Amino acid sequence: MVKTLLKELKEYKLVSVLTPLCMIGEVAAEMIIPKLMGKIVDNGIYGGNMIYIFKVGLMMLVIALFGLAAGIGGAYYGSKASTGLAKNLRKAMFDNIQTFSFSNIDKFSTSGLVTRLTTDVTNIQNAYMMILRMAMRAPATVVFAMIMSFIISPRLASIYLVAVIILAFFMVIIMSKATVYFKEVFEKYDSLNESVQENVSAIRVVKAYVREDYENDKFKKAAGNIYNMFVRAEMNIIKMGPMMTATVYACILLISWVGAHMIVGGSLSTGDLMGLLAYCMNILMSMMFLAIIFVMLTMAQASGNRIAEVIEEKTDITNKEKAINRVVDGSIVFDHVIFAYNKDSEEPVLKDINLEIHSGETIGIIGGTGSAKSSLVNLISRLYDVTGGAVTVGGVDVRDYDLETLRDQVSVVLQKNVLFSGTILENLRWGDKNATKEDCIRVCKIACADEFIEKMPDGYDTVIEQGGTNVSGGQRQRLCIARALLKKPKILILDDSTSAVDTATDAKIRKAFAEEIPGTTKLIIAQRIASVQDCDRIIVMDDGQVSGFGTHEELLESNTIYREVYESQTGASADADFDKQA
Template sequence: MLKLIKFLKPYRLIICAIVLLVFIQSLSQLFLPGLMADIVDNGIVSGDINYIFNVGLVMILVTLGGTICAIGASFLASKTAIGFGKQVRSSLFTHIQSFSLNEYDKFGAASLITRTTNDIVQVQMVVLMMLRMMFTAPLMMIGGIIMAVSRDPQLSMVVFIVMPLLVLTITVIAKKGLPLFKAVQTKLDKLNRVMRENLTGIRVIRAFNRIDHEQNRFDVANKDLTNTAIKVNKLMAVAMPLMTLLLNLTAVATIWYGSFRVDAGSMQVGDLMAFLQYIMFIMFSLMMVSMMFVMIPRAMVSADRVSKVLEVEPKIKDPETKNNPKKKKGHIEFKNVSFYYPGAEKPALSNISFSAKPGEVTAIIGSTGSGKSTLVNLMPRFYDVTCGDILINDVSIKDFSQKHLREKIGYVPQKALLFSGTISDNIRYGKDNASDEEVRHAAETAQALEFISDMKDGFESEINQGGVNLSGGQKQRLSIARALIRKPEIYIFDDSFSALDFKTDAQLRKALKSETKDSTLLIVGQRVSSIMDADRIIVLDQGKIAGMGTHKELMESSEVYQQIVFSQLSKEEIA
C-alpha cells in the first residue's frame, strides 16, 4: 500500500486542506457537548431563557461551520481519491505497454485486466475512506478522551476498560480477513480468465458443442468465488454488530455509573450528558478505525497486486544512447542467434545466421514448431535473443530505440488482428496521418479494395471488435494494407497469406513486387508454391537451419526441403 503513496504527491496541498477542514470539523463537534452541558447546568436549571437562547445560537453557528467543513473535506477527499485512481491506472497501463511478451506471459491478460480495474478501485475506495477518517478518528478519539477526563476522571475509567476489548476485536477480524481477501482477488482472476476464454472462443465452443462444459467451468469458478466472498461477508457481518454491542454497553455503563456520581453530587447532569457524548465520540472514532481495518486488508492485497506489476522491470529496454541512423536501407543480418523461451530446456532457435538485403525476398519454411514465427518475432524485439545478435543497417537492434526500430518494420502477424472502428481507422493504424488516397492505394495493393467497395459504407464501414464481421481472408488483406501504408524498410509476413485463395494470393504477390521493390521482405510460408520464387529460402528444422538457397538449389541439397515439397506438390508441378 505504501508503495502507491507516491501517486498522492500531486495532491499534497489538497490533502493539507482536507486535514485543516477535518481539524475544524472535529473541534466543532468536540465543542458542542460542552455548550450543551452549559445550557443544562446554567440555563435550564436556573431558568435563564436568554442564556439558553445565546448559547443555543452559538451551537447553531458552530454546527453550521462544522457542516461546511465536513462538506468541503468530503468533496476534496473524493476529488483526491478519484485523481489517485486515475494516476495509478494511467501509470499501470503505460508500464504494461513497456512489457515484453515474457512479462505479459508471466501475469496473463485476465490478471492484468483485473489489476488495472477491480484492484485499483479497491485501493481508491480505501484512499477515500482514509482521507476522511484517518484524520477524523484520531482527533475525535484523543479530543474525546481529553474532554471526558476533564469532565470526570473517575468516570473515564469506563473508556479505558472497553477500549482494549474493541482493539482486540478489530485485530482478530483483520487477521482472519487478510487471507480471505487475498483469496477473493485470486479467484476473481480465475473467473475473469474463464469468462474471457469463453467470449473469445465462442465459435470453437459452439462448433464442438462444448457449451455445457464451459457452463460447468464458469459455475465452478463462480461458486468458488461466491463461497469465499460469503466467508468474508460472514466475518464482516459479525464484526459490526459486535462493535455496536460494545458501544451500547459502554453507553449503559456510563449512564449507570454516572447516575451514582450525579446522585452523590460529584458531577452535574449537564456534565454527565456531555461525558456521554464524548464517550460516543471516542467509541465512534474506534468504529471508524475498525471500518478502515475491515477494508484495508482487501486494499492491501489489491495494492500489492498492483505494485507487483509496477515493480517488474521490462527486460527489453531502450539504450541510454540511442543509435537512430536516418539513412534508409533495410539490410538485415542474423549472427549466430539462439533463443530460449523462459523455463525451456531446449532452444527454440539455435545458431541462426543469414543476411537479407533490400529488394530481396527471403522466405522461411519448415514444419510446425520448427521456430519460424519465433525467428521473425525477434526482429521487432517482442523477445530478446538469448545468444548472438541481429543487425539492421549494420547496427544491433538493441542499439535502436524500440520505437525507431519498429518504425522500420511493417509487421503482418500470423493471426490477423483488427480493432473496433472503421476500415480506414484500421488501415491508418499503420500511419496516423495517412491521406485518403494512401489508404485507398494500400487497400488496392492488398487486394482489399473490391470487398471494401461492396460494403455499404465503404472505407467507413464499421469493424466489430476483433474483426468478427469479416472473413479470415478479408482480415488478412486489411492487416497487409495496414503494414503497406507505412512504407517501411522491412516487411515481415508471418504466414500472412494462408487464408487467401490461390488467385488472390497470386494477384497480391504480383502487386507487392512493385510496391516493396526497395524494401527487404521476410516471408514465413507454409505453401511451397508461395515461396518458390523467393531469392532465398531458409529451411528450419527443430530450430536449426536445415538448408538455405533458392528453390532449385534446395531441391538438390536439402532433404528436409525435398520432403516438404513432395508432401505438397505433384511430380508434374515439381517439374
C-alpha cells in the first residue's frame, strides 16, 4: 500500500526531502537556545558581564532567525508536497477508474469511490503533511533535547527518560483501542455519501412521494453513526491529556526539587536548571505530538488501503499485444455463448446462445424482465467478456480487437440515458469531437430531435443541466440516439432507448434508420411489438436463452411467447405478458 501511494509523489519528491531537512534545522535551532540562555544567566547576569550578554544574545537572535526561516521553509515545502501527493492520488484513481470494465465497476459502489476520491485522499494529505513535518520534528526534538539534557546533568535527564518510557507504554495501549474505531469510520462515510447521492439525484421522486422526513431521518442516522464512532475514538484519546499534564508537572516538580538541592550542593548552576526545565517541556510536548501523529497515521492507513485498492485494481478487459484496428463490417455471430456476471455463479445469465446476424440487418430483441436482453448486447461492444464461447464482429472475435476501435464501431444507447452538463452541441460531440454543427443537425433529424431543439430559445446552444433534468425523458433519449449516430458506427444498439418516445415518433426514427443508415447493423431492444415487428428478424429472449429467432410472421406462427404478447398488445388477448410463463 505504502509503495503504491509513494509512487504518486513524482514531481514532488524534492520538496518531500527538503521538508524534513528544514524541520531538523528548526529543531536544532530551538535546542541550542535554552543552552545559550543558561550561559547568559550563569556567565552574564551573575557575572555582571554585559558584553557577554550582548554577544550571546546576538548569537541567539541569529539562531532564532535561522530556525524561523527553516520553519517557514518546512511549512511551504510540506504544503506543496502533501497537496501535490493528494492531486496525483486523485488523478491516478480517476484515470484508473476510466479503464474499468463494468465488472470492475461493480466491485466498488459509487458512494465508495466518491469517499476514496475525497475524504480518504484528504486523510492521506493531512497525514503526509504530519509525517514530513511533525513526525520528523517531534522525534528529532526528543532526541536533541535528551542529548542536551544528558550533557547538562545525566542525573536529572534520567527523570525525562523514565517519563518518556511510561508515556510511550500508555500511548500504545490507548491508541490501539482508538484504531479499531477509526478503521470502521470510513465504511460509515460510504453510507453517508450514498444517502446524499441518492437524495440529490432522486430529489424529484423524494418530493413527489413527500419523503423528505424519511430522507432526513436516513441522513441523520448515517451522520450519527460517524459521530458515534468518532466520539468513541476520541474518548480513548482524551485520556492522554490528563496523563500528559500530570507527567509534565510531575517532571517539573521533581527536576525543581532535585535541581534545587544540586544547586545548593554546587553540582548544578541556575542557568543549567532553566535549560533542563525548557528541555523537559520540549520533550513532553513532543510526545503529545507523537500521539496525534499516531492517530492520524491510523486513519491514514485505513484510507491508504482503500485508495490503493482502486489504483491497483486491474481491468479484466484489456487489449491483446497485436490487436486488430479495423472492423470490416457489422456482421455479428454468437457461437455457443455462455455468460455469468460472477464466474463462480451456479447458473449463468446467458446459456448456449447461437445467433448469426448479417451486416446491415435490423434486428429486434424482445423478452420479459430479466430475460438477459441487455446482457446479450453488452457482449458485442465488450462491456463484459463472455464466460464461454465467442462473440465475433466482422468475422473477428471481439477479444482480438483494439477496444477503442471496437467501441467506436459499436455504438450503444444504454437503458439509462445520461446527458452531461454543457450545451446540446457539446453533448452531441461526445459521439465525434470534431463534428460540425451541420453533422449534429443531420443526426438530430434522423433521431427526430431537431423538432424540439429548434423550439428552444438558444437552439443547439441550449445548456443542458446536470443529468439532463431540463429536458424530458423522450427528448433525452432522442439526444442520446443522435449522439450515438455521430460515431457513424457499423453496429447501432438501442437498449430500450425509445421507451419514452410516443409511437408516432418511434416509427419516424425507425423509418429514418432504414433510409439514412441502411448499411449499419441495428439492434433494437424494446417492450412494444410495434417497435420491432418491421425489423428484418426478431430475437425472443426467455430466461437467458433464445426462445425464437425469425421474422414477425414466422414468430407469430412458431413462437408461443411472441404470439401471446402480440395478442395482448393488440387487444386480442387480455392476460398475455412477457413476464408470464407461456
